[in-house]
Amino acid sequence: MSLGLETMAPCFQGIVPAMFFTCDTEGIPNAAFLSHVDYVDPTHVALSFQFFNKSRRNISENPYALVRVIDPDTHQGYALRLKYARSETSGPLFDRMFLRIEAIASYTGLKGIFKLKAADIYEVESVDLVPEQPGVKERWSPRSRVRQENAVFTMKAMQEMSARINTADSLESLLESILSGLKEHLGFSHSMILLAGEKPGTLVTIASRGYPQRGAGAEVKFGDGIIGVSAEAQKPIRISGLLRGMLHARAVAMRAMEAGWSPDREVPLPGLENPESQLGVPLVVRGELIGVLCIESETPYRFHEDDKVTIEMLGSHLAVAIQSMQLRESEDAMATPRAVAPPPAAPSRSGSHREVTYYRGEEVLMVDGEYLIRSLPARILWKLLTTKKREGRSEFTNRELRLDKSLKLPDYKDNLETRLLLLRRRLEEKGPDIRMVQKGRGRFALEVGCEIDLVEKA
Amino acid sequence: MLDKILTEFLEQGLAIHIGTRDARLRPNGCMVTAVRVEDEGRQLVAFIPKAVTPAVFDDLRSNGRAALSFTRPSDDKAVQVKGEFVSEADVSEADEAFAKQQWGGFLNQLDLIGLPAKATSTWTLWPCVAVRIRVTALFSQTPGPEAGAVLR
Numbered sequence: 001m002s003l004g005l006e007t008m009a010p011c012f013q014g015i016v017p018a019m020f021f022t023c024d025t026e027g028i029p030n031a032a033f034l035s036h037v038d039y040v041d042p043t044h045v046a047l048s049f050q051f052f053n054k055s056r057r058n059i060s061e062n063p064y065a066l067v068r069v070i071d072p073d074t075h076q077g078y079a080l081r082l083k084y085a086r087s088e089t090s091g092p093l094f095d096r097m098f099l100r101i102e103a104i105a106s107y108t109g110l111k112g113i114f115k116l117k118a119a120d121i122y123e124v125e126s127v128d129l130v131p132e133q134p135g136v137k138e139r140w141s142p143r144s145r146v147r148q149e150n151a152v153f154t155m156k157a158m159q160e161m162s163a164r165i166n167t168a169d170s171l172e173s174l175l176e177s178i179l180s181g182l183k184e185h186l187g188f189s190h191s192m193i194l195l196a197g198e199k200p201g202t203l204v205t206i207a208s209r210g211y212p213q214r215g216a217g218a219e220v221k222f223g224d225g226i227i228g229v230s231a232e233a234q235k236p237i238r239i240s241g242l243l244r245g246m247l248h249a250r251a252v253a254m255r256a257m258e259a260g261w262s263p264d265r266e267v268p269l270p271g272l273e274n275p276e277s278q279l280g281v282p283l284v285v286r287g288e289l290i291g292v293l294c295i296e297s298e299t300p301y302r303f304h305e306d307d308k309v310t311i312e313m314l315g316s317h318l319a320v321a322i323q324s325m326q327l328r329e330s331e332d333a334m335a336t337p338r339a340v341a342p343p344p345a346a347p348s349r350s351g352s353h354r355e356v357t358y359y360r361g362e363e364v365l366m367v368d369g370e371y372l373i374r375s376l377p378a379r380i381l382w383k384l385l386t387t388k389k390r391e392g393r394s395e396f397t398n399r400e401l402r403l404d405k406s407l408k409l410p411d412y413k414d415n416l417e418t419r420l421l422l423l424r425r426r427l428e429e430k431g432p433d434i435r436m437v438q439k440g441r442g443r444f445a446l447e448v449g450c451e452i453d454l455v456e457k458a
Numbered sequence: 459m460l461d462k463i464l465t466e467f468l469e470q471g472l473a474i475h476i477g478t479r480d481a482r483l484r485p486n487g488c489m490v491t492a493v494r495v496e497d498e499g500r501q502l503v504a505f506i507p508k509a510v511t512p513a514v515f516d517d518l519r520s521n522g523r524a525a526l527s528f529t530r531p532s533d534d535k536a537v538q539v540k541g542e543f544v545s546e547a548d549v550s551e552a553d554e555a556f557a558k559q560q561w562g563g564f565l566n567q568l569d570l571i572g573l574p575a576k577a578t579s580t581w582t583l584w585p586c587v588a589v590r591i592r593v594t595a596l597f598s599q600t601p602g603p604e605a606g607a608v609l610r
Contacts (some may be wrong), residue, residue, distance in 0.1 A: 016573070021477040021485035031477030031527035032599060054597070054606045066485045068475075075577050079511070081484075113602075130533055132489060132509040132582045153567060231542070247571065248601060251534030256600030 012039040015072035015241035022058035029375040035248040049215040078437040080123035103226040108249040111132025157185040165321045195291035216425035220301035230280030237280040277302035283319035290319045329417040332441045350448035377423040398442040460499030471563015477516035477525040481580040486513040491583040492557035505557040509582040532570040536599035541591035
């Protein structure tokens with residue numbers, strides 16, 4: 001081989017579509033765009049097999065092909081002479097390609113249609129520069145964005161992250177520390193952490209960074225988008241050139257709709273309006289999914305294949321740290337005596353008035369007609385507000401909540417501290433007149449800055 | 459064979475590639491700078507850069523089989539034209555003006571998907587050879603389950 005495949009990583013990110021040339025046994029050539037050519041090893045590439053198209057039929061008759069790829073940074077074209085070797089329908093390579101396609105499919109309502117049937121593996125017989133597409137010597141920065149030349153998940157960055165994690169003293173500070181560390185040590189400005197939700201098969205946003213809205217409480221179902229697919233498979237997913245991938249998927253959707261197919265529900269993108277790269281890292285401890293870390297970037301080729309191992313390592317480390325902190329807070333809270341301290345003087349904003357309505361049947365809490373929160377956090381806040389009104393008490397402990405049967409906490413792993421953090425975040429975002437202020441380990445005060453009418457409905 | 463609507467689509471400035479094959483049925487291919495539909499849609503002229511691999515011209519001259527792929531980058535709408543090589547000729551000044559205008563349309567398409575024109579500034583897309591192809595078949599190639607359907 002004249003040029004090394006291993007030096008052409010940017011060509012295999014799906015940022016610029018590839019061109020695939022085949023020929024049938026009658027001697028009729030075929031030329032078709034390919035959304036993605038994947039690197040397998042120094043002598044093999046993989047092409048996604050999604051539809052029984054003419055190219056695929058040709059390959060089944062005549063295994064020789066030519067694929068042309070373009071380096072998205074230098075715009076140098078490369079011609080790869082290929083020979084079909086085999087198809088894989090399981091294994092790490094298939095999973096990597098399948099999950100990436102699955103995430104894009106869910107963003108475009110195409111689940112079940114836009115699906116990987118197999119990863120077709122080709123032996124690369126030669127690689128040549130395309131003479132009419134010479135590239136620039138220096139790597140070009142798309143839309144003035146600078147491509148990261150080196151892997152960002154360096155050992156030094158990982159050490160810095162570990163140090164942050166080890167010094168956090170609460171779940172809240174741990175989550176904040178992780179997200180700020182991602183920015184400071186790894187350069188990722190947009191990230192979020194979702195933890196396992198109360199309902200099985202769901203995740204709930206607990207912390208985020210870099211977005212106009214913090215999105216606390218936003219729910220993601222397993223299988224939805226990069227977060228849900230990553231959670232369901234318990235595997236990291238890396239997508240480069242997401243917009244290109246979605247454009248391709250939308251073309252498939254249009255064509256399928258013309259043929260009478262009805263699209264599935266489109267899953268909204270998690271944070272950025274136009275992300276080019278996304279990374280979903282499942283946070284797993286001994287096979288149990290704790291949550292998902294999602295990182296986004298507007299730069300097309302932000303996460304490198306080489307980073308896969310360190311990404312998984314980071315995910316494991318974060319998962320253990322989060323789970324340990326959840327357990328520690330839970331144990332600390334149980335050791336805290338019942339609070340009987342006198343209520344603090346809540347700052348009262350004269351004239352300000354809110355109506356808090358609890359819908360018992362749906363377990364939904366609304367403030368002035370606007371949705372605030374549901375399920376366990378809603379039950380907790382309703383309990384706190386009614387207790388405060390009835391007893392005039394403002395200080396509460398996690399322990400008393402945990403022992404309160406009316407709150408219907410699960411017997412095992414109730415994740416109360418996580419739900420309280422979610423509630424606190426949600427109040428900061430949507431109900432700033434009501435605040436939950438930490439007063440020490442397992443103890444907090446409910447501060448209300450306005451007059452509140454409590455309304456309970458069936 | 460190529461009606462007015464298809465002609466307008468093909469000539470608007472798209473990503474165009476030509477695929478050929480050698481005597482051993484090994485495929486070859488390259489970019490095409492522009493195309494012009496002629497002879498009431500029965501033929502088209504593909505402006506192929508002289509800089510491309512000689513294998514494409516060798517294939518066309520020896521067996522004449524060609525497949526031209528046309529893709530609009532902004533929505534991936536795509537058509538494939540199968541054809542037979544008829545002849546090749548030097549290009550005229552008028553051809554150059556026509557082809558470069560069409561190439562400009564392609565660059566506008568790239569801009570819509572976030573690839574600025576400067577990305578292709580080093581590519582050698584001119585001078586070209588005008589390769590005349592007789593159209594033998596048309597297929598839709600927009601990605602999806604119906605890709606490959608015969609057009610008219």
